[in-house]
Amino acid sequence: MHVDMHLWHVLTRHMSNSEIVPGTARINEEQVAEAAPGVRALVVQRLEQVWRACEPHINPSQDDLDLGFRRDPRYIEAGIRVLDRLTAIYGLLKPNQVQADPDAGSSVDQRAAVSRFVEELEQRITKRDE
Numbered sequence: 001m002h003v004d005m006h007l008w009h010v011l012t013r014h015m016s017n018s019e020i021v022p023g024t025a026r027i028n029e030e031q032v033a034e035a036a037p038g039v040r041a042l043v044v045q046r047l048e049q050v051w052r053a054c055e056p057h058i059n060p061s062q063d064d065l066d067l068g069f070r071r072d073p074r075y076i077e078a079g080i081r082v083l084d085r086l087t088a089i090y091g092l093l094k095p096n097q098v099q100a101d102p103d104a105g106s107s108v109d110q111r112a113a114v115s116r117f118v119e120e121l122e123q124r125i126t127k128r129d130e
Contacts, residue, residue, distance in 0.1 A: 044089060047082050054079040 056064075057075035087093060 040089060044086065047086055047089075051079060051082045051086075054082065 054075045057072045058079050060069045060071065
């Protein structure tokens with residue numbers, strides 16, 4: 001309930017009270033795009049809370065293991081889901097430029113190459129116009 005109320009507040013913060021009519025409120029794309037970073041941060045915060053609750057049941061201390069504590073598969077499954085969702089939020093499974101093209105240089109090298117290309121192009125245009 002708290003999350004729903006928070007999301008409602010975030011998504012409707014720019015609407016005046018006269019625009020909010022129960023049952024007819026709509027969220028336009030601009031409001032969704034504007035609220036996305038805040039909602040994403042809230043989701044990450046909640047997922048981290050869930051992970052902190054699961055972690056002692058996944059990675060018990062040596063003292064707990066000595067007392068016969070066993071890892072709980074339910075917490076392991078919940079932990080896997082949390083990590084999966086965090087991975088998706090941070091886009092860790094999407095290949096980045098360097099991974100997609102291992103021969104690609106740094107952005108500084110790319111800027112220098114583009115700068116050289118533009119200079120060569122300008123020289124060719126200047127020669128052609130002469």
